[in-house]
Amino acid sequence: MKNFCSPRLARPALFAATVVWGASFVIMKNSLDHIGVYYLLAIRFSGAALLLAFLSLFLPPNTRKGDLPCGGLCGLLLFCAYALQTEGLKTISAGKNAFLTAVDCVLVPFLVWAFLGIRPTFFHLIAALLGLGGIGFISLDSSLTMARGDLLTLGGGFFFAVHVVALSALAKGRSILRVTTVQFAAAAGLSLLFALGFNQPPRHITPHMGASLLYLCIFATALAFLCQSFGQRYLSPSSTSLILCTEAIFSVFFSFLFAAEPLNSRILFGFALILLAILISEVLPHQLRDKKSKTAAKNSQEKN
Secondary structure (H helix, E strand, C coil), X not given: CCCCCCHHHHHHHHHHHHHHHHXXXXXHHHHCCCCCHHHHHHHHHHHHHHHHHHHHCCCCCCCCCCHHHHHHHHXXXXXXXXXXXXXXXXXXXXXXXXXXXXXXXXXXXXXHHHHHCCCCCHHHHHHHHHHHHHHHHHHCCCCCCCCHHHHHHHHHHHHHXXXXXXXXXXXXXXXXXXXXXXXXXXHHHHHHHHHHHHCCCCCCCCHHHHHHHHHHHHHHHHHHHHHHHHHHCCCCHHHHHHHHCCHHHHHHHHHHHHCCCCCCHHHHHHHHHHHHHHHHHHHHHHHHHHHHHHHHHHHHHHHC
């Protein structure tokens, strides 16, 4: 168990989550043809919450004061993020939806500055401008206006960024399983409330649809978010968001492979700009920091 929870597994766990989430965009897109947004989210989060609650029965009690408020707040942010993202997915392609959501990676350093007081670097400012340019190439039409689905997806990306920062700040030292279970239960309750108000219940669930829902509940929600919560225990919010944003690349791959979604040069250029923004925002600052650390260590050794 000790080796299973090794900090060395933080990055592999996050990358595993991105592959699973990358495939889920196509599944969600196809599922929306048969079930309303909020019923889909209610089933997804309810199934995941029940699965994690069952698993928690086999673990010793480890509840800390504040676990419920922490999980509840994260669940609220998660619901807002997925509600906006999934509403946007109804009218835009899965790949486009994934890349617009990936803008949360550029936003995270600025939210960390706002809430945790850690200032963004010059690279973050450049990345923000490139990210905005990428959004423009992907989303703006010939009249230089954005479609409703694009705006909703960008709103979802904002709440995903807030969720990453909140989870990093509030869930440190807490039970990953219990906080994740509470946030799923909160998101499920909000989804069901909205479903009863805005959606018609699904009349018939086909075996194919049932398999899709099981994938979303078990892999894309329960296991993937456990991987995210585990990874964030050992990595910074910015590093976490960088890895999570690679799900957009997997989404485009799976969308092209299984849904034959068309891609033109303008959209591909927008994808490239957002990917470049992600790399500049996260990779270059870390490389410079490592270089300075090595130089300082070398100078210290020479003095000694």
